[in-house]
Amino acid sequence: MNAPAPYKNNFLREVEECVEEGEWVKMCMQCGVCAGSCPFGPDWEHSPQKLFMMIRAGKREEVLTSDAMWMCTSCYNCVVRCPRELPITHIMHGLASYAHRLGLVPKGQPTHEFAQLFWKNLAKKGRVNELKLTLSLYFKDGLVSGIKTALGMQSIGLGMVLAKRLNPMEIFGGHAIKDLKGFQAIIAKAREIEDKKQGLKG
Amino acid sequence: MADNKFAAYICAGCGIGDTLDVKSLEKIAQKEGKMALVKSHAFLCSEEGVKTIRDDIANEAVTHVCIAACSRRAKTEAFNFPGTSVARANLREGVLWVVAAGAEHDEVRQEMAEDYVRMGCAEVKKMKMPDGNPDKAQARSILVVGGGMSGMTSAIEAAEAGFEVVLVEKNGALGGFAKQLWKRVPFAAPYAEAQPTGVAELAARVSTHPRIKLHLNSTLAETAGAPGRFMIKIAQESGSVSDVTVGAIIQATGFTPYDVSKLPKLGGGQDNVVDQAGMEALALTANGAAIKRADGRPVNSVIFLQCAGQRDDSGQHLSYCSGHCCATSIKQAMYFKDANPDVDTMILYQDLRVPGMGEDFYRSAQEKGVTFTKGMATRVSSGGDGCSVSFKDLILDEETTLNADLVVLATGQVANAGVDLDKWTEVTTAAESGDANAKEAQQQLRATSVLKMSYRQGPDLPQLKHGFADSHFICFPYETRRTGIYAAGPTRRPMDLEQSITDATGAALKAIQAVENAGAGRAAHPRVGDLSYPIVRMEGCTQCKRCTVECPFGAIDEDERRFPVFNEQRCRRCGTCMGACPVRVISFENYSVDTVGMQIKAVNVPEEDENKPRILILACENDAYPALDMAGLQRQVYSAYVRAIPIRCLGSVNTIWITDALNSGYDGVMMMGCKRGDDYQCHFVKGSEMAYYRMSKIGDTLTQMGLEPERVQTLEIAITDSVRVAGLINDYVKQIEEIGLSPMKGFG
Numbered sequence: 001m002n003a004p005a006p007y008k009n010n011f012l013r014e015v016e017e018c019v020e021e022g023e024w025v026k027m028c029m030q031c032g033v034c035a036g037s038c039p040f041g042p043d044w045e046h047s048p049q050k051l052f053m054m055i056r057a058g059k060r061e062e063v064l065t066s067d068a069m070w071m072c073t074s075c076y077n078c079v080v081r082c083p084r085e086l087p088i089t090h091i092m093h094g095l096a097s098y099a100h101r102l103g104l105v106p107k108g109q110p111t112h113e114f115a116q117l118f119w120k121n122l123a124k125k126g127r128v129n130e131l132k133l134t135l136s137l138y139f140k141d142g143l144v145s146g147i148k149t150a151l152g153m154q155s156i157g158l159g160m161v162l163a164k165r166l167n168p169m170e171i172f173g174g175h176a177i178k179d180l181k182g183f184q185a186i187i188a189k190a191r192e193i194e195d196k197k198q199g200l201k202g
Numbered sequence: 203m204a205d206n207k208f209a210a211y212i213c214a215g216c217g218i219g220d221t222l223d224v225k226s227l228e229k230i231a232q233k234e235g236k237m238a239l240v241k242s243h244a245f246l247c248s249e250e251g252v253k254t255i256r257d258d259i260a261n262e263a264v265t266h267v268c269i270a271a272c273s274r275r276a277k278t279e280a281f282n283f284p285g286t287s288v289a290r291a292n293l294r295e296g297v298l299w300v301v302a303a304g305a306e307h308d309e310v311r312q313e314m315a316e317d318y319v320r321m322g323c324a325e326v327k328k329m330k331m332p333d334g335n336p337d338k339a340q341a342r343s344i345l346v347v348g349g350g351m352s353g354m355t356s357a358i359e360a361a362e363a364g365f366e367v368v369l370v371e372k373n374g375a376l377g378g379f380a381k382q383l384w385k386r387v388p389f390a391a392p393y394a395e396a397q398p399t400g401v402a403e404l405a406a407r408v409s410t411h412p413r414i415k416l417h418l419n420s421t422l423a424e425t426a427g428a429p430g431r432f433m434i435k436i437a438q439e440s441g442s443v444s445d446v447t448v449g450a451i452i453q454a455t456g457f458t459p460y461d462v463s464k465l466p467k468l469g470g471g472q473d474n475v476v477d478q479a480g481m482e483a484l485a486l487t488a489n490g491a492a493i494k495r496a497d498g499r500p501v502n503s504v505i506f507l508q509c510a511g512q513r514d515d516s517g518q519h520l521s522y523c524s525g526h527c528c529a530t531s532i533k534q535a536m537y538f539k540d541a542n543p544d545v546d547t548m549i550l551y552q553d554l555r556v557p558g559m560g561e562d563f564y565r566s567a568q569e570k571g572v573t574f575t576k577g578m579a580t581r582v583s584s585g586g587d588g589c590s591v592s593f594k595d596l597i598l599d600e601e602t603t604l605n606a607d608l609v610v611l612a613t614g615q616v617a618n619a620g621v622d623l624d625k626w627t628e629v630t631t632a633a634e635s636g637d638a639n640a641k642e643a644q645q646q647l648r649a650t651s652v653l654k655m656s657y658r659q660g661p662d663l664p665q666l667k668h669g670f671a672d673s674h675f676i677c678f679p680y681e682t683r684r685t686g687i688y689a690a691g692p693t694r695r696p697m698d699l700e701q702s703i704t705d706a707t708g709a710a711l712k713a714i715q716a717v718e719n720a721g722a723g724r725a726a727h728p729r730v731g732d733l734s735y736p737i738v739r740m741e742g743c744t745q746c747k748r749c750t751v752e753c754p755f756g757a758i759d760e761d762e763r764r765f766p767v768f769n770e771q772r773c774r775r776c777g778t779c780m781g782a783c784p785v786r787v788i789s790f791e792n793y794s795v796d797t798v799g800m801q802i803k804a805v806n807v808p809e810e811d812e813n814k815p816r817i818l819i820l821a822c823e824n825d826a827y828p829a830l831d832m833a834g835l836q837r838q839v840y841s842a843y844v845r846a847i848p849i850r851c852l853g854s855v856n857t858i859w860i861t862d863a864l865n866s867g868y869d870g871v872m873m874m875g876c877k878r879g880d881d882y883q884c885h886f887v888k889g890s891e892m893a894y895y896r897m898s899k900i901g902d903t904l905t906q907m908g909l910e911p912e913r914v915q916t917l918e919i920a921i922t923d924s925v926r927v928a929g930l931i932n933d934y935v936k937q938i939e940e941i942g943l944s945p946m947k948g949f950g
Contacts, residue, residue: 007573007604008503008546027568029554030576030597053597056573084565 004058011058020094024086028052034078034088044068048078048088051095064104069096070111113140123187126177131170209239209264210323211255213246213271216294222315227270230316234804235323239264246271247280259286266329268322270315273831274848287329287792291322292846295834300928301842310814310842317805317845324804330791332734334723335770339430342721343368344713345448347422347652348618350378351401351699352691353454354408355706356713360452361413363714368446369408370417370436376405378456380699384485384537387529389700393562396533396540399699417444425451426656428757428771429686430720449717450686452709453663453671455652457615457692460520465511468611469582473497474589475609477510478530485537492541495588501607503546504538505591506531507579508554510611522668524614526698529560531612532567539570548573548604550593558700577602582609615696619671619689620652620662627660653687659756663689667880670695677885678727680708685726685755685772686716720771728774728824728885729850734790735770736779742787749779749788754853754887776886777854781896786856795856798847802859805845807867810947815869815938819846819931820855824885825921826874832924840928841935844872852876852916853889857896860914861903867947870912870938872931873897874919883920890918910941 004010015022028049035047046054046068054063069092078088096112099105105112114137121133138153139146150157160166177183210231214224224242231240239258243251246269258264269281270291281288293315301311342365346357349371357367371378380386385396408414423437432448462470462477469475474495476484484493493501508528511519528551535547549572556564568574580601581592588607595602626647632640648654651661663671664683671689673681682689690709691702716726725732745764757772758779766779780788786795798820808814821827827848833840849855852875860871875890877883884890897916904911915934919927 006602007548007575009571009573012573026571026573027565029564029568030574050597053576053595056575057595057598057602059598 004060006058007056008058009056011060011063012055014060015055015095015098019091019098021087021090022094024091025052025055027084028086029084031083033081033083034086037077037081039075039077040071040073044071048092051092061104063095064099064102065106067106067109069093069099070105070109072096123184124176125174126180126183127175129170129174131166131168132174135171205263206265207239207263208235208237208266208268208323208326209241209255209258209262210235210237210268210270210319211246211251212240212242212319213244213251213269213293214242215245215247216272216298218271218293218298219244221298221311222293223312226312227315227319230319231268231270231323234320235268236327237268237323247277252280255281255283259283265331266326268319268326270319270322273827273834275828275831285331287326287331289322289326289329291318292831293318295831296846297842299834299837300830300840302839307842313806313814314842314845320804320806321801321845321847324800325797328794328796328800332732332791334733335735336723337770338723339428339449339720339771341431341447341449342366342717343446343448344710344717345370345432345434345446345451346454347451348378348454348456348691348693349373349376349405349408349416349418350454350456350691350702351380351404352456352693352702352706352709353378353452354404355703356452356454356690356710357408357414358404358411359707359710360713361411363710365413365714365717367411367414368417368434368436368448369414370420370422372419372421374419376408376416376418377401379479381405382479382486383482385533386699387533387560387563391559391562392566393559394566396536422652422654424656425653428720428769429716429726430771432686449720450688450713451653452688452690452706452713453619453652453682453693454690454706454709455618455620455693457617457696460511460613460616462510462611462613464519465611465613467581468507468510468579469589469591469609470510470611472582472584472589474584474607475582475611477611477613478527478534481534481537481610485534488537488541490541492545493537495608499587499607501538501545503588503606504535504548504608504610505589505604505606506535506547506549506610506612507582507591508549508551508612510579510613512612512614513552520614520616520668522614522696523555524696525555525557525701526696527612527614528554529556529563529698531610532556532560532563532572534610535572536567536570539567539572543571546573546606547571548575548606550575550577550579550591552576552578552596557698615692617665617668617670617693618652619665619669619693621647621650621660622669623660623662623664626662630660655684656759657684657756658750658759659753663687664756673887674882676883680705680712681727683755683887685757685774686713686720688712688716723770725773725775729776732775734775734792736768736773736775736777736788736790738766738768739787740765742785744785746784748782748784752778752782752853752888752892754778754889774886776851776889777849778851778886778889778892781852781854781856781889781892783856786858793850793854795858798849798859799862801847802863802868803866805868807947810943813943815843815935815943816867817841817844817870817872817931817935817938818863818868819844819872819874820849820852820859821846821874822852822876822889822919823848823850825876825883825923826917826919826927828921829874829919829923829927832921833928836924838925838928840931843935844931851884851886851889852893853884853886853891855893855896857900857903860897860900861907864904864907864909864913864944865946867944869944870934871914872934873914873916874927875916877918877920908945912937912941913944 032049035049072092138149228240231237266287268289272294273292274290297315344360346353346369357369361367380401386399419439423435426433434446538545577593577595579593586605589609592603629644633644655661666672688709690706719726750758759767878890
């Protein structure tokens with residue numbers, strides 16, 4: 001897609017059509033209460049206020065490659081305080097999900113990576129395999145750093161095994177939920193509906 | 203007229219009788235106050251107590267009553283005896299509640315109470331019952347100048363209330379600025395869509411109303427007289443002049459949009475750059491279809507620049523916000539979106555402000571897809587097919603340039619308020635000294651006047667700020683500084699259509715009040731209903747012109763021989779003229795140099811060796827005196843050495859009171875008035891200002907008398923200053939004790 005003309009609403013319309021709760025973005029009145037309320041405010045590239053203004057200004061590339069929406073911790077401070085009652089947290093998640101679908105997420109964005117690992121893990125057996133999820137997180141940056149992290153966490157892991165909070169046998173496949181096939185069918189259907197709604201292909 | 207008979211009534215209620223020696227107070231009233239009849243009562247404001255007074259008035263022919271009880275601000279209904287002069291000695295709030303408790307203070311407390319009784323008796327002896335201005339002005343019709351939305355509203359409201367209205371409009375048709383609008387912002391829920399203006403309907407009602415006489419293509423050639431008897435010359439464009447006499451005037455002359463040609467950087471004067479009025483003209487031409495530019499080309503993108511030439515701190519343009527322009531731009535952006543949602547509309551603002559229910563209107567525009575960008579335009583130039591707008595996005599903190607087919611500048615409102623009186627005074631002073639250029643300048647200025655008043659102080663309403671004909675929003679809503687002349691709509695302050703309608707209705711009601719009061723010989727706001735009026739002993743006048751210059755309301759003109767001509771109907775009874783007069787020939791029947799002067803003299807000033815200072819407080823009755831009462835109500839403790847006299851306004855303080863007090867051995871004088879300066883809170887505009895000015899000149903007199911300048915103090919006291927005022931009194935008493943008692947004691 002070509003870069004939208006600045007301040008001409010093309011990107012705003014795209015956000016309204018494709019991003020969950022995106023139709024709220026135009027209602028922002030730029031008061032900045034969200035930016036001031038965010039506990040992570042100083043640590044992001046863009047505050048919600050700025051992000052919304054960038055959408056209106058047609059800065060498609062900058063918005064969708066921003067790390068801002070990935071940093072949201074869903075504390076809902078902004079939603080509670082927004083005088084215009086925008087569901088800001090949901091818009092942030094909507095933007096993140098849209099950026100992911102378009103493949104525009106910055107490489108190595110940790111929240112994004114974890115989210116993918118989590119989903120893969122969950123989709124496989126219909127439940128989270130904690131051992132596998134932990135290990136896949138440790139080893140996501142390669143063998144050496146994985147072993148280092150795992151050794152560092154050794155005592156906690158052993159403690160959990162002794163306390164029966166972690167079953168080492170889960171490393172072998174791990175158990176699934178009842179009716180795994182049914183679960184997978186539900187997920188496939190949900191994805192189909194979502195893709196249709198957003199006008200995108202899987 | 204029957205002989206005067208004076209009576210004093212002393213109340214022993216509210217604890218007065220328990221703490222003070224009422225018998226001795228009675229004796230004082232009789233012997234020193236020379237009251238023919240003295241009574242005390244355990245509960246004077248009770249039905250029985252009041253009946254005693256009423257019976258004495260009826261049976262004993264009592265004409266003047268001194269009531270020694272609570273403050274004059276309390277029990278006003280119980281102690282209201284029509285036709286009888288009443289003075290009040292404030293024993294409760296003024297003595298009982300403020301003097302420290304305990305037997306060691308009994309002596310000073312009793313002395314204070316006795317002095318107040320003496321003062322009350324002295325005052326009532328000098329009072330006369332005012333009958334009202336005998337020169338009752340009976341014209342009841344109302345002149346409305348300007349036939350726009352404000353003027354038409356005032357006219358219809360006054361006419362519907364039963365008053366004859368004369369409406370003067372300089373154009374050939376009614377409607378004013380509102381007539382040039384395609385639609386107006388909504389006044390009612392859901393505040394979502396622009397509405398028809400309703401101007402034509404109102405104009406039709408006004409032109410067919412049996413009580414409204416219309417003068418189109420006309421202006422005022424002269425305004426003379428006073429409320430109830432304004433003599434107006436209405437000049438037709440054709441040259442014919444007609445005379446009318448009216449009771450009150452409403453000036454609803456509206457505004458002129460700030461001249462866009464003064465904004466070349468923002469494209470003022472370029473093709474495809476219009477102001478909001480120009481935008482309305484395009485919308486009117488389109489008549490609901492897609493709006494086209496003046497050159498007939500379609501508009502696919504439009505940018506509205508807010509605060510164009512407004513809120514400017516460089517001193518080149520308007521420094522204020524006109525209040526309506528954000529909502530107006532929102533409305534105009536909707537014109538485009540409603541005809542074609544694909545038109546790009548951007549409102550570039552620094553601070554979007556939509557007063558009233560405008561926030562809903564703002565939201566409605568956002569829903570329609572109007573883009574709101576917080577940014578500051580730096581330059582507009584011709585570019586591409588239209589204009590190119592450079593601005594800084596204040597959220598994204600970056601410079602951008604955009605092209606637009608049309609740019610709309612939201613310029614501000616400039617009041618059509620006529621001549622700036624400061625300039626007028628300057629030119630007039632120069633002209634009077636024979637400067638020929640100044641004389642010509644004066645003529646030119648007069649030609650730009652709206653009302654062309656023949657007042658000593660200039661031809662138009664005084665302006666408060668930024669050229670608007672306002673007075674003061676706290677002390678006088680809907681008022682101006684000329685009695686009987688009311689400004690309505692954007693000539694008074696910047697406002698939108700809805701506010702103008704409210705404002706015009708308020709002005710119509712004020713005009714009706716003015717007519718009624720003038721007809722009954724009473725004062726208008728703020729001493730509404732006051733029957734006293736300034737009485738001048740003209741044979742003593744030295745033509746010094748102080749009263750004519752200092753009157754805050756321009757009530758006093760001058761005749762050919764430079765004698766003052768009092769227009770009582772214009773007067774607000776503040777007494778500033780009385781305070782100004784060096785020969786003391788101006789007085790009111792119930793408030794004069796004597797009524798206060800005799801109170802000052804009635805106080806028993808102890809000999810120096812008694813070591814009891816006496817401090818006179820002259821307290822403005824609007825703020826300072828209530829603050830003193832409130833101090834009592836809250837049981838704040840202050841020194842029993844002070845004696846407070848309420849006065850109408852600090853402006854009415856004649857310096858003779860100060861010199862008399864100091865001559866008769868007072869150790870200090872505290873003058874308590876309202877806030878002065880640009881953001882004054884004086885009910886009479888400049889009373890406090892005048893007092894400061896006059897007291898700045900009294901220093902020499904004090905030095906000649908061998909007194910320290912600290913012996914006279916001028917203070918600003920707000921009505922809420924009850925705690926502060928007690929502190930100020932105590933500090934001042936301490937200060938006086940440090941300076942030492944007055945050397946003038948015993949010479950008085």
